[in-house]
Amino acid sequence: MILINSLLYLIIYFYCVNAKEVINILINKPDVDANEYLEKYNEMINQYFSMNNINDYDVKFSYCSPVSTDGENLSQIYKNAGSPFSIDVEYAKNFNCTLRELKNVNYDMMILDDRFLYADNSYADFVLLQDEFDFKRFSDFYADYNNYRLNIDDINYHDKDILNDGKLGNKKRLYGLPYELDFDVLYYHSVNEKSKDSLSLKVKDSSFKDNNSSDNNSSEEILSAGFKDNDDLINFFGEFVRYQYNKPIENEISSYNFLYNKESIELYDSFRNYILKLTGNNIEKTLSTTVEEAYLSFLENENKLFRGRASLYKSLKENSNISIKMNSLPDNISVINEKYLVINKNSLKSTDALVKIALILTSKEMQIYRSMEIGSIPTFNFKNGSNESVISYCQINSDMCNLLEKLNPIRIRNIFKKNKFSAHYLETRLIFPSGLKQSLIDPNDNIASKLFMNILDVLNQSTMDKEIEITPVMVVFMILNVFTIAVAVYLIIFMIKVHRNRKHPYIKAMSPQLTNLTIFGILMRIIYPYFYSFVNTRFLCRMSVVLNFFINNLVYIPLFAIIFRIYYIYTNISSVSYGKKLHDRRLIIYISLILIMSLFAYYGISYFDEYNLETDGSLQYYRFLTCVYDFSKHSLISNIYTFILFATMIAMTFKIRSISKKYGDTTFIFFIVLLLLSSFLFEKAFDSFLTNGSNISFSSIILIFIHIIISLITVYFLIGNRLLYIKKHPIKNKEKLVKADFNNINNLFKYIPIRKSGNSSFTLFDSSNKSKNTNSTNTNSIYSSFVKISNSYFNRSEPIINNDSNYRSLAQSLSKYNSEDINFSNNYTNCDSSNNFEINIMEEKNNNSNNNVIDNNNFNENGINNESENNNNNTHYYQILICSLII
Numbered sequence: 001m002i003l004i005n006s007l008l009y010l011i012i013y014f015y016c017v018n019a020k021e022v023i024n025i026l027i028n029k030p031d032v033d034a035n036e037y038l039e040k041y042n043e044m045i046n047q048y049f050s051m052n053n054i055n056d057y058d059v060k061f062s063y064c065s066p067v068s069t070d071g072e073n074l075s076q077i078y079k080n081a082g083s084p085f086s087i088d089v090e091y092a093k094n095f096n097c098t099l100r101e102l103k104n105v106n107y108d109m110m111i112l113d114d115r116f117l118y119a120d121n122s123y124a125d126f127v128l129l130q131d132e133f134d135f136k137r138f139s140d141f142y143a144d145y146n147n148y149r150l151n152i153d154d155i156n157y158h159d160k161d162i163l164n165d166g167k168l169g170n171k172k173r174l175y176g177l178p179y180e181l182d183f184d185v186l187y188y189h190s191v192n193e194k195s196k197d198s199l200s201l202k203v204k205d206s207s208f209k210d211n212n213s214s215d216n217n218s219s220e221e222i223l224s225a226g227f228k229d230n231d232d233l234i235n236f237f238g239e240f241v242r243y244q245y246n247k248p249i250e251n252e253i254s255s256y257n258f259l260y261n262k263e264s265i266e267l268y269d270s271f272r273n274y275i276l277k278l279t280g281n282n283i284e285k286t287l288s289t290t291v292e293e294a295y296l297s298f299l300e301n302e303n304k305l306f307r308g309r310a311s312l313y314k315s316l317k318e319n320s321n322i323s324i325k326m327n328s329l330p331d332n333i334s335v336i337n338e339k340y341l342v343i344n345k346n347s348l349k350s351t352d353a354l355v356k357i358a359l360i361l362t363s364k365e366m367q368i369y370r371s372m373e374i375g376s377i378p379t380f381n382f383k384n385g386s387n388e389s390v391i392s393y394c395q396i397n398s399d400m401c402n403l404l405e406k407l408n409p410i411r412i413r414n415i416f417k418k419n420k421f422s423a424h425y426l427e428t429r430l431i432f433p434s435g436l437k438q439s440l441i442d443p444n445d446n447i448a449s450k451l452f453m454n455i456l457d458v459l460n461q462s463t464m465d466k467e468i469e470i471t472p473v474m475v476v477f478m479i480l481n482v483f484t485i486a487v488a489v490y491l492i493i494f495m496i497k498v499h500r501n502r503k504h505p506y507i508k509a510m511s512p513q514l515t516n517l518t519i520f521g522i523l524m525r526i527i528y529p530y531f532y533s534f535v536n537t538r539f540l541c542r543m544s545v546v547l548n549f550f551i552n553n554l555v556y557i558p559l560f561a562i563i564f565r566i567y568y569i570y571t572n573i574s575s576v577s578y579g580k581k582l583h584d585r586r587l588i589i590y591i592s593l594i595l596i597m598s599l600f601a602y603y604g605i606s607y608f609d610e611y612n613l614e615t616d617g618s619l620q621y622y623r624f625l626t627c628v629y630d631f632s633k634h635s636l637i638s639n640i641y642t643f644i645l646f647a648t649m650i651a652m653t654f655k656i657r658s659i660s661k662k663y664g665d666t667t668f669i670f671f672i673v674l675l676l677l678s679s680f681l682f683e684k685a686f687d688s689f690l691t692n693g694s695n696i697s698f699s700s701i702i703l704i705f706i707h708i709i710i711s712l713i714t715v716y717f718l719i720g721n722r723l724l725y726i727k728k729h730p731i732k733n734k735e736k737l738v739k740a741d742f743n744n745i746n747n748l749f750k751y752i753p754i755r756k757s758g759n760s761s762f763t764l765f766d767s768s769n770k771s772k773n774t775n776s777t778n779t780n781s782i783y784s785s786f787v788k789i790s791n792s793y794f795n796r797s798e799p800i801i802n803n804d805s806n807y808r809s810l811a812q813s814l815s816k817y818n819s820e821d822i823n824f825s826n827n828y829t830n831c832d833s834s835n836n837f838e839i840n841i842m843e844e845k846n847n848n849s850n851n852n853v854i855d856n857n858n859f860n861e862n863g864i865n866n867e868s869e870n871n872n873n874n875t876h877y878y879q880i881l882i883c884s885l886i887i
Contacts, residue, residue: 020058023349023357026101026110027061031226031291031309037374038063044373048366057357064101066093074132074430081619085431085451088230092430096133101344102141103134108347108354114338115231115412115425117176118168122424124458124613124625129426139168142175143343148355150174157364157389159381165411166340176340177362178379180370183334183407184235185310190323192304198222198278199305200330203244203270208277223278224303226291230433233287235335236307237436238415240271243330248415256418260452268448272440278305287437309337313400314375328403336409338379364389372396377404416455421536421625423455423617431455431618450621458615459622476701484526487708491523494715497723506722511565513584514558515719517591521554522711529704532627541611541627545634549602550595552638556645557594559718561587567652605637 030037038061045059071092078087098116101107120129120138130136155163158178166176188196201208227233241247241259245267248255258267272283279286289297291308298306299322307329316324328334341362343354360366367378371393380389382404394401416428432451439448495516502512528551535544565587612628 020056021349021353022058022060023109023354024107025059025061026064026098026107028111028113029063031229032295032312032315034063041374044370045361048369049360052360054360057353059357059361064094064097066097068093070096074129077128077132078619083619084447084621085454085618086434087430088433091230091433095426099133099135099138102138103346105344105346105348107344108349109344109358110342111179111339112176112342114165114340115429117166117340117342119426119429120424121168122422123420124615126424126427126617127614127628128617128619129430139173139175141345143345143351143354145174145177145343145355145358146172148352150355150359154359154363157387158379162338162379165338176342177358179339179341179362180311180367181339181377181379182309182311182337183377183409184239184307184329185313185334185403186327186329187298187306187308187313187316187324188304188327189301190325193325195222195304196325196327197330199307201274201277203274208273221280221303223305223307224289224294224298225279225286225307226289226294227275227287228290230429232291232307233433233436234412234429237271238335238410238412239329239333240274241267241415242410243333244270244274248418250414250417253418256452256456259456260449264449264452265446268439268446269443272443275440283440287440310400310403311375311377326399326403328406332403332406332408333410334407335412336407368393382407418456421458421623423615423623427617428455451618454618454621454623457623458625473698473701476698480701480704484530484704484708487712488523488527491519491526491715494720494723495519495523498719501723501726504726506726507719510719510722511562511584511587512719513588514562514565514591517558517588518555518562518718519715521551521556521558522715524551524554526708526711535627536613536625538611538613541613541629542606542609544627545611545629546599546603546606549634549638550599552642553595553598556642557591560645560649561591563649563652563656567656570656606634609633 027038027041042059042061045061049055049057049059071087071089074092075087075089078085095116098110098112102110116138118138120135135141155177162178162181164172166178167174186196186199225232225236227236245258247258258264275286276283294303294306295308295312297303299319301322310326313326316322341358343351343358347354362379364378364380367376367380368389370376371378377400378389378393380393381387382390382394382401384390385394385405390401413425416422416425416432432455435447435451439445498507498512498516498519501507507515528548531544531547535541609630614626614628615623616626617623
């Protein structure tokens with residue numbers, strides 16, 4: 001028994017020692033004989049390992065098996081969104097199958113072509129695909145070869161351009177090792193030598209146009225091509241535009257415009273006729289032919305030419321039943337297909353071991369071996385004829401080397417890459433083939449032009465070279481733009497008028513400089529949404545958030561200062577000296593410091609967040625660029641901050657309201673606060689809408705309209721009604737106002753009313769128009785009120801009064817008025833004060849007035865005239881105006 005156990009132990013031990021580790025590698029299906037190809041491929045690779053005594057590993061290649069429902073949900077999303085474009089569901093299945101295996105551990109390595117490797121790489125993300133297929137970046141699943149010690153000799157034999165295409169980003173992370181190369185060629189039977197240049201005809205030649213205008217039923221089916229394979233159709237289109245128009249040219253932005261402007265009509269019409277000329281009149285049959293069907297049709301000599309991959313040449317050449325020759329496409333222009341070996345980061349195998357296998361599979365010896373066995377093309381630099389690897393390959397494959405040396409390659413991704421804002425190739429590959437086929441079948445359908453207009457650029461970065469489709473939403477949006485410009489100009493004019501009338505007591509009481517600052521903030525907030533059209537970097541995306549916070553402060557902080565100033569005056573009636581602390585210039589300094597500090601503070605807060613640029617892609621006709629960030633977080637910060645400001649302003653307003661029952665109505669402040677609060681809510685709603693995409697819709701336009709209207713109403717209640725009153729009641733000798741006559745505190749004192757009317761001219765709900773007799777006012781009551789105020793000021797012993805001549809002058813005037821017998825019944829003048837502060841001039845009994853009094857009497861005469869014209873209007877007096885006018 002012991003002997004048997006020992007034997008079993010030895011057997012298991014030797015089995016484990018000699019067992020090979022299986023490396024699973026995903027490979028794409030070939031166009032022809034997929035089943036036979038896979039079996040032969042596995043046998044060939046493992047034979048190479050055995051020949052080179054690599055016995056520790058067993059390499060197994062296999063195809064991906066898509067789930068039947070893959071891609072269907074994405075297709076339904078496009079339909080539900082009303083997208084004018086449709087997707088290639090079959091491609092979505094294959095793409096998601098590969099992506100799913102990258103997320104799993106089934107495959108240790110993968111052979112990916114350049115159309116998949118970095119197909120998701122773009123400046124702006126297409127979040128629909130990221131959310132639908134649950135990925136952020138393909139490269140997140142790749143292992144970086146640079147993290148492992150690679151000998152430069154192990155990779156320097158690759159063509160530099162091909163090697164660089166396997167790198168990503170500024171740091172040149174090497175995620176893909178060049179595995180093999182392929183490109184398109186033209187095959188023909190030896191007996192059809194004359195037909196080998198049939199594709200070289202130029203669509204701009206008169207012979208082509210004349211032939212095209214004649215009966216197309218005479219067209220001969222010369223070319224056999226598998227245009228049901230959308231990759232093959234895209235290749236053919238890229239080769240066509242490059243050969244026929246020598247466009248587009250990489251890094252020359254204007255060369256891409258012909259793909260979607262007026263020239264595109266001729267382009268797609270010529271492409272359609274070109275295909276019909278070569279493949280026959282049945283365009284639908286041509287577009288439904290698979291590569292394998294086209295290949296077999298050519299073998300049976302049904303067509304003179306076959307457009308296919310260069311890697312098929314070995315199998316065709318070795319077919320003893322036919323005599324096939326190979327020719328380059330016109331001007332040696334061909335789309336190349338680069339394949340790379342990628343290590344799956346999720347693999348459970350040792351990464352060091354996988355790197356070792358990857359270097360073996362991509363070595364120059366292995367590439368030459370595969371070319372000899374199955375006809376694959378190495379990734380060497382064939383333009384360097386002195387390279388040993390090239391010499392070794394060309395000794396056996398001279399025909400292929402001749403084509404490779406003259407090859408004028410097209411990297412298909414560049415055909416669809418106008419600038420950094422262009423869609424990534426993954427999205428392009430999903431939607432472009434279906435649209436191109438649709439335009440080929442129906443020449444009146446210009447969907448291909450619209451596709452290029454969408455995928456090549458974003459609308460909010462480039463509109464001059466696009467033919468924008470006029471829709472009802474677009475018309476309303478243009479009206480909104482005109483309205484916004486008109487409002488912006490109006491507010492600027494409004495600010496100028498406030499500045500020109502800044503010395504008028506009606507305006508000065510509301511701190512014109514602070515008022516203008518608030519209006520400027522409102523103006524900036526109205527035009528702020530248009531700032532999004534300039535957001536084309538992640539830094540500007542971040543700054544747009546900071547700027548939004550700054551603009552809100554530009555509105556709220558000056559308004560806060562205005563309300564605080566009124567609050568401080570009302571609650572410190574006897575403190576004339578405090579007025580100097582609340583002078584406009586000093587307040588502006590405080591406000592400027594607060595704005596600057598808040599700007600830098602919020603910039604610091606924003607530093608810790610991630611900002612990104614995204615698009616809604618091809619769900620709509622036009623692609624829009626959107627700044628995306630953690631909106632909920634910044635909204636919470638902004639809402640808390642704004643709530644504190646508004647709560648404080650409302651609290652001060654209630655306090656003012658309770659005190660103002662003695663001195664006047666301040667209902668207008670409630671309107672200002674509530675209107676700005678409403679404006680804030682609409683602005684946040686609009687911001688929330690923009691966060692979910694920048695598409696123009698009726699809902700966003702309505703929000704902007706409401707926001708602008710509320711802003712205008714806010715400006716009216718803030719200062720507009722006062723300007724309106726000044727316009728309706730002009731002052732004589734207006735130049736005196738400009739010469740700063742109101743700067744003198746003694747002059748201002750003569751304009752301060754001593755009492756208030758029972759009615760409030762600022763109360764919106766008082767529609768009565770009762771006539772009031774000002775002469776019936778109780779003189780003793782007025783005098784006692786006046787004496788109370790003047791004594792309060794006169795008896796103050798604060799240093800600032802003693803040290804400031806202006807305030808001493810005020811105290812002297814107060815004392816003077818207190819000591820003299822004032823004839824209120826004869827000299828007291830009550831002026832109309834509809835919707836504004838009123839100026840009431842009091843004359844001294846002893847007639848010892850100076851020149852300033854004479855000037856002010858001119859104003860009084862105008863006030864009396866106004867009273868005679870408007871004797872039915874409500875009157876309103878602000879006893880507290882003494883402080884606000886002083887400061």
